[in-house]
Amino acid sequence: MTTALTAGIQRKRRGLAVGIVCGLLLLSAGAALLLHSRSIGLPYHDTFASGQMDGWTAYGGSWHTAEGGVRNDSEERGAKLVTGSNRWRSYVVEADIQLIGGGDTGLIARVSDTERGVDAYSGYYAGLRTLDNTLVLGRANHGWTEFPPQHFPGGIVPGRWYHLRLSVQGCTITADARGIDAPGATQIRAEDPHCLTAGKVGLRSVAAGGMWKNVRITELPENAGPPAPTPHMMVYPTSQGSMPSSTNEVPPSLISESTPAHQAVSIRSLRMLSTSRPEHVTIHGVVTSTTPSLYVQDRSGGALVQLDRPTILRLGDEVEVEGEAHPQGLIVLITRAMASRIGGTSPLPPSSVTADQAATGMYSDMYLEVQGQFDSIEPYGTQGSLISMHDGMQTFRAIADTPEATARFRSLDRHSTIRIRGICVLGSEYTNDMVPFALLVSSPEDVKIIDGPPWWSPEHLILMAIVMLALGFVVQMLLSRAEKWRLHAVIRERERLANELHDTLAQSFAGIGFQLRAIRNRLAKKDVEIDVPYLLEDLKIATDLVRHSHDEARRSITTLRPEAIESRGLVAALEMTARRIVARGQIAIDIRVRGEARPLPLHMLDSLFRIGQEAISNAIQHGHPTRIHIEVEYGERSIILVVEDNGIGFVPRADSGGFGLSGMRRRAELIRGTLEVRSDPGGGSQIRVEVPNPERQPWFLRLTYRKRKSQENITDV
Template sequence: MTTRVKLWIAAACVLLCGGVFAVLARVSHTHRTSPQPHAVSIDRREDWTAFGGTWGAVDGAMRNNSDERGAKLMNGAVDWENYSVEADLQLLGESGDAGLILRARNEEEGVDAYNGYFAGLRDLDNTLILGRADFGWREYVAKPVVPEVRAQQWYHFKFLAYGCDFVASARSLSGKTTTTAIRDPGCLTSGRFGLKSYATGAIWRNIEIRPATRADEVAMIGEAPPPTGVATLEVAGAIPQTYDRYFQPLYLAMRDHQSDPHAVAISSLRLLSPIAPTEVTVHGVVTLTSPVVFIQDSGGGLAIEPKDAKMPLEIGDEVEAHGDLFVRDYSPILKNASFHVLWSRVPVPPVSVTASQAASGNFDSAFVEIEGQLASQEQGPDHTIVMTLTDGSQSFRAIASEKNYSRFPWPLKEKSRLRMRGICTVAPAYTHNDTPFAIILPSIDDIQMIKGPPWWSAGHIVAAAMALFILVVAIQAIHGRIRTLRLRAILEERERMAHEMHDTLAQSFAGIGFQLQAIRDEIGNEAELNQHLDLATELVRTSHDEARRSISALRSETLEHEGLLKALDGCAGRIVNGGCIRVRCASTGDARTIPLRIADALYKIGQEAIANAVRHANPTELKIVILYDRTAIGLTVQDNGRGFPANEDAANFGIRGMGKRAERIGASLEIHSTAGEGTRVYVRAPLPQGKIPEHWRYYIRRIW
């Protein structure tokens, strides 16, 4: 195979791999940027993000009960490109619009506070509108809907985005469809979808999303390309057209929404008779729609039980209510009420009060703003969160519905300082007679955290104490480990020295002794020379024994492996080997592990006491006793010899050595000697008392 053929094959392989990679990348990109066809789940609260409004799931549909201008509820991913959204849509109020958002991003709370496209139905001029929002509204088209847009009537709405083409259609219950489309040359190519209402509440149900293709676009508008979108205000003659479109419907609405001149002010209702219900008409603005309707005028608030529970009211609606008034302790309640919606307007602002003012009952049924410290929270009935708060000496409850699609942007922790807006009520149904009043929150968005809980809570103190305890244990374990390693290094060095002494000094003494004995045997009967040789031989033997004992003392293997008592027993056996001294060993108390430093010192003290007894006391019995107790260990070496001669230099030197060893480990040394009765050496050494239980120390030793 020539080089040129090999190059062609290599190039073909590279091109093939590149093609496969491009296909896979395209498939991955398409999968990532195209939503999968599915019905949008209303109940998955984590998929939705609210920007204003009062959102909730009602009978399998999404509902916004607020007349807020520009309430949005968003879903999806910002990299979705070509897709369509369908839903059944109903406007709840008049003089507003509602619909769908496509290709949105950078959403914020506020009117048209996002980048994206909106298509919807507007009842003010009975049109299907389509436009673009870039933190400001540009309306491209407003096409009249046949027959017309009516509140509380269902429409099937579809909004499609393909490339830079945008198509919207609305089909009424009569089966008539209105369709409009535009092309935006500088379009936004991707973004999320959402629901939006303006100055009215609305309901969306049967929400579905699916990828969009050119065939889907052709099915809606045909083969002809849509016209380029131009903002309405940029079209010549748009202002007179807007005047005819908007102001004439407003004039007609004013004529059709006349209020009752005999309506009673809410502040005057307390003056009516509490004995029997009174039929009255009141005028106010809706401040809450669920679980009970509340309205408010300039004089106060009123709770209302509507005759029709499904009456489509939104927060901010200006209404007239007619029904039977029942006077309660602090404020009346209107029952069996019917409503007449006058206008849709901006919700009333709250009145800022303290907990003490709210507890007086003067603000019952009023929309208030109040602060308090969160004391506890619990799950209430019907998907509600019930919070108990305190402010000074006053405590109160706050009730928020989890059906709302707003979410806490922060964890709700106890002892947090919260500010909230809601309806103040003293009704026992909400206070349960545990607190003087309760706050009914329209939505979770009406809660604001002013200050988080203090760090020095009981849980944090316990955690800090546990961390400090673990740190102390770790430091103690490390310190003990270092001391153990240091002592082990010392013992290893002593072991090495013992082996060297055994291999050199002890062997030399043995060799010298053998040589002296050989010289004595060869000399014969020269008495004086034999005497000197005998003395030299005895000194060598004595030095050899001392060297052997020193080597034994330097070695820690026996002490570490057999324990203190067995080590002393073995030492005594070696010293009295071949003699007539009987050695008895015993221990009392619960045997326990002794630190090597203390065990080594006691061993050397006991060894010195045994050697002194054998060398100087000429005993027939030697007793070694170890006493264990909770805080110390005692060692007794007792003989029945002739007593300890205090005037001998060797003995005095040995006593001083034992005293210094006892002093190093903080032990007390007692020596009692009686002529003809023997000597008793007693040493008592304190054992280290850890700040942790014994079994914990055992586990730490096992770890280290």
């Protein structure tokens, strides 16, 4: 015994040791997974060169891929393009950057809580600023706190390329920049005692456009070495982008800034010019699109401009365009044009019109906002897509000319109501002479979903029709099966009634007929003296048979009317049956109820009544008792019926079918009950049936049971 106890203790110790080891392994794996999750996706390199912006989210601006990088043509203050994971901690993000116009352009790190707005994010920003020709580093927390900027040798010139690097390692924040097209480099290294610890990365511009190429992110170790001396921090207004524009001189080959030198005409007036030969004109307007073509708009209309030489322009730039006008009906084309930037404003808001208004042609080459329902989509060119739309009876098209806008088009659901912004064009190269106008869309921000597709679409109607047909088929099958069940129940009831009448009334009538024939035969014999006492005995037998047949018929009729049993209750119905059978007899009826009586399902009540009725009848006919005891017990788990007499008894056998025992057993089985027969010769007999309480059965058994019994109720009444 001691050896067994020792072995058991050792097994428990081994099991405990194995459990501890497994727990430590799981904790180690979890810690490793947590540490690894901080660097999932690193190192990272952009896919802008292949025209993809997957995984990047724009917060303001007009972002699209171009020339192997990503470009923002908007002067919106604080436009951001963000990617990455909130679990990224220490890393370095770097990119080649080109400024388009004066302002700030740079990178952001450890970004979170991003919203649209100039400083509407939390994170660190490093950028190149034309205002004071500096490299700037600061922290945004829905406000702006800036470290002392560092002067960049040679100045920050729009149109030139610079390499910018922003490192976040622990609480050490480092920004450095160097020129690519020209010499010059500088760096800022600072320590933030209450630094942000993790976040995404992004691209950002303030009151300027820009180009970003070769965006790379590399993970760094957590230890940043000795902390750098903390520079004095200066707090700037939260509206960082409200700084005045740069006074730097921009190379004439890129942007020409001047004051208006020629008398400008309205764009709408150019439609009245002769179409026989071009005419040299000057217009003033605002840039509404730079891709795929340059569109300029004034208060009267819009024009397509083909520049004579490359010029960097941004959305919202106020320009003077000088060139040769070619009016083509409602379309104005200016070729061999020179563009000079004469001011900078925010991007022009679109004119909101209906599709019918746009179809008149009066808004040709203008920046519009039109609402309609999306019908279909198809490819357009090499990387674009075209969607067909309608507003009422008017059909039109929208064309995406950038991968980002194309991806937005493909995410739309058919029959959605959308509001779309773009340049309204009338040329047949866009409309194929099938619709009156088309909208050129460059940014996914120009597509807004107003309402999703209606539920009553053809696809849903077809699906609903299929479902309804399937349901109808199932219902038809169930009705057919129910009808078969009903017919089967009727047939079984007819068979049962036939058997019962054959076993009771038919035999009784046969006996009555036999006695009457015997009496007739005796009376028909003239040469034989009539034995009056014998005839009286035969008449008594016949009378008893008639009374017995009447009782059998009344009992059969009673069992065919279970609603009478239900109205009286089980105990009262059994007592009434017993007292009617023993009327004017010397048999005492004893009734007893245990527990609280409660209503029973009709099928169970009927089966118990018929079992009790058969037991009472058998006891009176075959047992010759002086007392019959009827007891019903309503228990928590079951209901028990006992019919007991003090008659002569009998010897029960397992295979006995006498005295109606087989019928009683079958009825007990139909209500999931058990029947017990106890009897001894000279010691009376006891019939005991126990059925489960239906209220304690599982709901699915109760449902199945009720459905089955509702069909069998007719059969077994």
